[in-house]
Amino acid sequence: MIVVIPPFRRWAGGSDRDGRDRIDPAMPETTLAAAAIRWYDENARDLPWREPDVGAWAILVSEIMLQQTPVVRVLPAWRAWLSRWPTPAALAADTPAEAIRMWGRLGYPRRALRLRECAVAIVERHSGVVPTDLDALLALPGVGTYTARAVATFAYGQRHPVVDTNVRRFVARAVAGEPDAGPATRPADLVATEALLPAEPVRAARASAAFMELGALICTARTPRCADCPVTEVCAWRASGRPAPTGPTRRPQQYAGTDRQVRGLLLAVLREATGPVPHERLDLVWADAAQRSRALAGLVADGLVELVGDACVLAGDRPG
DNA sequence: TAACCGTGGCG
DNA sequence: TCGCCAAGGTT
Incomplete structure (x- = not known):
């Protein structure tokens, strides 16, 4: 290598001056x-998750919420989340539907699902304690290179x-x-x-x-x-005079008119609903039926939504 | 590797 | 107005 x-x-x-080629600990x-x-x-x-007495669970929650999401929107969601689920065990015992509702409009709702799966894994594999080992952190759902290192570093001082x-x-x-x-x-x-x-x-x-x-x-x-x-x-x-970027600028991700927008609209309805939502109600959010059903199928495949007879609910919600 | 995955605010 | 951007992960 x-x-x-x-x-x-x-x-x-x-x-x-000595031309050293590796980092000397001293x-x-x-x-x-x-x-x-x-x-x-x-x-x-x-920021509240930087307070000295904040635990690893609270820091992990903040890191997941902060993925691609501005601090100002995370602040209230983080407080509400930890107030309701102060420990991994508390979240693991609740339904995906409640996690999705609590997630609100933070965006990328699959993170809510993964955070709950993460809590389940922490309970099952680590006795309910956020692991300290980098590889154990990386093995958790929704935790990648950045998040694992952030938790190991900011929660455990590694x-x-x-x-x-x-x-x-x-x-x-x-x-x-x-x-x-x-x-x-x-x-x-x-x-x-x-x-x-x-x-x-x-x-x-x-x-x-x-x-x-x-x-x-x-x-x-x-x-x-x-x-x-x-x-x-x-x-x-x-x-070097603050040179401007030269290469091809990567095109920003599209949103308007995409399946993602339709998924967002569908999920917003389901989030607000108390019971099963009939398909006719979902039909109102998007005119294109083919795209609508494709988006809904995606939500189901992702485990965010379940079909109950001729209606839809958030995953884990009781039909009655 | 690149596409996919939400949402809202700002310049 | 609208393109760009915001503590990434997964497939």
Whole structure:
């Protein structure tokens, strides 16, 4: 396996004179981490899942909810969810339908289903305690590379690179000098971010939180606030004159007129309903019958909806 | 790898 | 107005 030494190693360790090619545990933490943490100490948002006494379950719930969903919309949903289901066991004992209802309009309702499956798995495999092991976390439904590392890091203080879209963008700019990150997280992104982390685990966790916060508040996708950035002195993107993205811009995902919109409309009706919803009621939400039935079939296949005779209910809802 | 999977707010 | 974006995961 060929290991490519990224150019930021030139200054990542604070010294490049010995030409070292691997991270020395005793090496002082990176310029980026130190500056980011200093900034984070003064500028971090007061988000409830960052409070010191918050448990792993609450952090896991926040991470799932925050997938592709802005913080402001997650805040009330997170409070309501944990108030109702303070433990994995509590959620595991309830129906998918209630989880889907509680999810409200956060979007991507399959996450509600997976979060409940996650709770079931935690009860069955881990005695109701969110596992600490990275591989055990990765094995949970709805938990991928980012979420597993985020929980292991922020809930348990382990030292892992935590790479979300904010961190990818921040590292792509500050370290690689690129105007934006690639569309998906790659192993190389984990390697590049890991190289920036302080050696001490709890401080590494703080660095990860700081990188994420910088990406969310300063090193934003559209209009980066470089004037307020704590690492602007060492930012490779700024040093090269903030070049604009060159390659083909990936087209944004479509929504209007797609099956996803129809699924959303159908599920909104079922969420509000107290009993089984006749097909005639669902017919009202979308004119195209073929697309309507395709969307409904998708909801059923995903386990969000069940057919009860000539009507529909959220999965697990009692027909009567 | 790329398409699929919601929803709402903002520039 | 409407394209773009928001703490991804799954297939």
